[in-house]
Amino acid sequence: MAVTNIVLAGLGGQGVVKASDLLSTTAFNAGFExxxxxxxxxSQRGGSVTSDVRFGEKVLSPMVPMGEADFLLVFESSQVDxxxxxxxxxxxxxxxxxxxxxxxxxxxxxxxxxxxxxxxMLDFDEDQWIRSIHTxxxxxxxxxxxxxxALGREVGQKMGRAKETEGV
Amino acid sequence: xxSTERLLLSGNEAVALAALHAGVKLGTGYPGTPSTExxxxxxxxxxxxxxxxxxxxxxxxxxxxxxxxARSLTTMKHVGVNVAADPLFTAAYIDMTGGLVLVxxxxxxxxxxxxxxxxxxxARAAIVPMLEPADAQEAYDxxxxxxxxxxxxxxxxxxxxxxxxxxxxxxxxxxxxxxSSIQPGYERDIPGRVMIPAYARPAHHKxxxxxxxxxxxxxxxxxxxxYPGDRSLGIIASGVAVMHARxxxxxxxxxxxxxxxxxxxxxxxxxxxxxxxxxxxxEGDHLLYEALKVExxxxxxxxxxxxxxxxxxxxxxxILSGDTTPEAxxxxxxxxxxxxxxxxxxxxxxLSRMDCIVAGDIGCYTLGVLPPFExxxxxxxxxxxxxxxxxxxxxxxxxxARRVVSVIGDSTFVHSGLTGIAEMVYNPPPTGHVVLxxxxxxTAMTGRQEHPGTGRSLNHEPANKMDFAAVCRAMGVKxxxxxxxxxxxxxxxxxLRAMMEKDELSVMIAERPCILAAPLIRKFEKAQEEKQxxxxxxxxx
Numbered sequence: 045m046a047v048t049n050i051v052l053a054g055l056g057g058q059g060v061v062k063a064s065d066l067l068s069t070t071a072f073n074a075g076f077e078x079x080x081x082x083x084x085x086x087s088q089r090g091g092s093v094t095s096d097v098r099f100g101e102k103v104l105s106p107m108v109p110m111g112e113a114d115f116l117l118v119f120e121s122s123q124v125d126x127x128x129x130x131x132x133x134x135x136x137x138x139x140x141x142x143x144x145x146x147x148x149x150x151x152x153x154x155x156x157x158x159x160x161x162x163x164x165m166l167d168f169d170e171d172q173w174i175r176s177i178h179t180x181x182x183x184x185x186x187x188x189x190x191x192x193x194a195l196g197r198e199v200g201q202k203m204g205r206a207k208e209t210e211g212v
Numbered sequence: 213x214x215s216t217e218r219l220l221l222s223g224n225e226a227v228a229l230a231a232l233h234a235g236v237k238l239g240t241g242y243p244g245t246p247s248t249e250x251x252x253x254x255x256x257x258x259x260x261x262x263x264x265x266x267x268x269x270x271x272x273x274x275x276x277x278x279x280x281x282a283r284s285l286t287t288m289k290h291v292g293v294n295v296a297a298d299p300l301f302t303a304a305y306i307d308m309t310g311g312l313v314l315v316x317x318x319x320x321x322x323x324x325x326x327x328x329x330x331x332x333x334x335a336r337a338a339i340v341p342m343l344e345p346a347d348a349q350e351a352y353d354x355x356x357x358x359x360x361x362x363x364x365x366x367x368x369x370x371x372x373x374x375x376x377x378x379x380x381x382x383x384x385x386x387x388x389x390x391x392s393s394i395q396p397g398y399e400r401d402i403p404g405r406v407m408i409p410a411y412a413r414p415a416h417h418k419x420x421x422x423x424x425x426x427x428x429x430x431x432x433x434x435x436x437x438x439y440p441g442d443r444s445l446g447i448i449a450s451g452v453a454v455m456h457a458r459x460x461x462x463x464x465x466x467x468x469x470x471x472x473x474x475x476x477x478x479x480x481x482x483x484x485x486x487x488x489x490x491x492x493x494x495e496g497d498h499l500l501y502e503a504l505k506v507e508x509x510x511x512x513x514x515x516x517x518x519x520x521x522x523x524x525x526x527x528x529x530x531i532l533s534g535d536t537t538p539e540a541x542x543x544x545x546x547x548x549x550x551x552x553x554x555x556x557x558x559x560x561x562x563l564s565r566m567d568c569i570v571a572g573d574i575g576c577y578t579l580g581v582l583p584p585f586e587x588x589x590x591x592x593x594x595x596x597x598x599x600x601x602x603x604x605x606x607x608x609x610x611x612x613a614r615r616v617v618s619v620i621g622d623s624t625f626v627h628s629g630l631t632g633i634a635e636m637v638y639n640p641p642p643t644g645h646v647v648l649x650x651x652x653x654x655t656a657m658t659g660r661q662e663h664p665g666t667g668r669s670l671n672h673e674p675a676n677k678m679d680f681a682a683v684c685r686a687m688g689v690k691x692x693x694x695x696x697x698x699x700x701x702x703x704x705x706x707x708l709r710a711m712m713e714k715d716e717l718s719v720m721i722a723e724r725p726c727i728l729a730a731p732l733i734r735k736f737e738k739a740q741e742e743k744q745x746x747x748x749x750x751x752x753x
Binding site: 055056072077078081082089091092093094103105109110122126129 | 220347376379380381456458459525526540544547549
């Protein structure tokens with residue numbers, strides 16, 4: 045099986061690293077080899093942050109090569125254009141606009157909503173994702189993030205249908 | 213033997229787990245990206261971990277633990293090793309008792325550092341063995357191996373990691389615990405540990421002999437691995453470059469070096485002879501390439517342009533194809549900035565209005581150099597604000613000298629500022645000087661670690677608290693004031709202007725907790741109050 049490459053991008057404080065933890069935990073628990081890496085440090089001062097997650101039967105480098113991402117998840121509109129180069133031709137972009145403004149009880153769970161949209165395009169059970177939410181997040185955040193995840197799944201399903209229509 | 217337990221760990225977490233399994237009795241270091249999480253993780257899983265005021269002290273404490281027969285771990289970022297270099301170079305001459313491992317976490321590409329130094333140089337310069345893991349599993353395995361090497365040859369060992377090892381999560385299958393057979397207890401060894409010239413001269417010969425023995429052992433060591441492949445291309449690599457190269461050239465045969473100093477030269481020669489073309493893939497300087505060229509080996513290095521920044525799969529492909537055309541610039545992201553509500557904002561707004569010449573330092577407040585403030589003129593290394601400010605004051609014309617102020621953070625002040633204050637008091641410039649300590653009650657930049665000025669230890673339990681104002685007064689600074697820059701009635705700017713107008717020695721402490729740390733600090737304080745109340749209640753029962 046080829047390696048699946050996912051780049052997550054946003055600004056410090058948006059939960060980019062937390063989302064990549066959730067994603068990599070889910071892939072890891074599904075039995076894949078997983079590597080994820082990002083650069084910490086200055087990022088927590090509101091600067092740009094990206095995190096790379098790669099999974100498959102065998103993964104070597106922990107960094108997604110430029111132009112080879114299957115999915116690009118962006119949590120802040122201003123970060124879409126500068127990160128577009130990560131995507132391979134035909135790769136899927138999930139931008140923050142995919143999650144309608146006001147649809148989330150708390151916009152802080154945008155990261156998990158975007159993972160919800162991604163989740164319908166990957167082969168992990170919904171239960172595995174929920175388990176990751178439970179293991180990676182504090183208990184008081186479970187409900188709000190499960191709701192955000194469910195909302196994201198609806199969005200992802202629509203995106204999938206739109207893509208199918210496009211294909212026709 | 214690896215177990216069936218399967219964990220997804222960062223390299224830093226893997227080192228912490230290995231330290232626990234190695235029975236480390238003391239973990240000490242100073243926070244610095246990308247090394248910080250090692251000691252935090254070690255503490256979380258029950259290891260004894262503490263922050264030292266700086267890396268030099270950390271290594272010295274670790275040495276003491278080793279002399280006492282205990283395994284000790286000391287962690288720091290690449291530039292931290294510069295601070296610890298003084299004890300390191302002599303520690304190499306001394307017989308370690310308990311295993312001592314120093315983790316150097318390098319930052320190629322400078323995600324959060326002031327330079328891009330390649331700490332592989334330290335192994336050669338200080339005469340110390342060096343291990344370089346290629347992923348978190350190796351970080352775990354090599355940490356354990358490093359303690360065993362350290363005790364077998366009685367040498368300090370450097371485990372050199374980089375950002376993509378420290379902060380990359382990969383699968384780790386931990387093994388059983390492998391503690392030391394040495395029990396803590398004191399045994400005197402004057403010629404072995406007292407480095408006066410008479411004892412140091414033979415010690416130098418001894419450490420060179422140890423390194424020859426280790427090099428010999430390294431020829432057969434399984435810390436280095438061959439990945440078999442096509443003989444037309446051979447690659448020699450270490451660290452994360454191993455992974456990039458295996459992906460970039462899956463058909464190649466590879467020698468992945470784990471114990472990268474002293475080198476297993478015979479094995480390398482055999483490898484080079486066994487392939488048609490041999491390319492060295494190394495991140496940073498051309499160190500391995502140069503070492504092999506000195507031996508007369510027919511190997512290729514990388515073009516000079518790849519010395520800079522991190523390697524990755526596309527860059528390794530370019531090196532292998534000899535491509536030196538200009539690279540596409542990486543996406544330019546949004547630079548970091550001081551948080552909304554951060555009190556450094558008020559400080560740098562004032563310094564900007566006052567048209568100060570600001571000798572700056574290392575921390576969040578270095579962001580005062582960026583717009584809209586642009587209120588910093590120099591930043592060199594931890595603590596340099598004070599020395600550089602004094603040098604400027606000594607030599608600038610008076611009207612310019614009076615504009616000079618040194619700005620240093622609280623953790624940085626403890627790390628390397630005290631000797632600067634001693635210099636200021638001892639050699640005062642004719643116009644006096646003003647040092648501004650921006651005290652936000654935490655080591656903010658690296659993720660809010662405690663330090664001797666916060667009154668809490670690494671695990672946030674109460675500790676003795678260093679009083680900066682009292683220290684500065686005791687050292688002989690004439691004017692010392694403490695002010696909250698966010699309280700208008702405390703008139704931070706007015707008082708700073710008044711200080712700048714005096715030709716005297718002054719320290720102003722701008723005290724306001726980091727806006728991100730403040731809720732945590734309140735939580736720690738509340739927990740402490742509750743504990744004290746419980747104790748008091750128990751006493752009265």
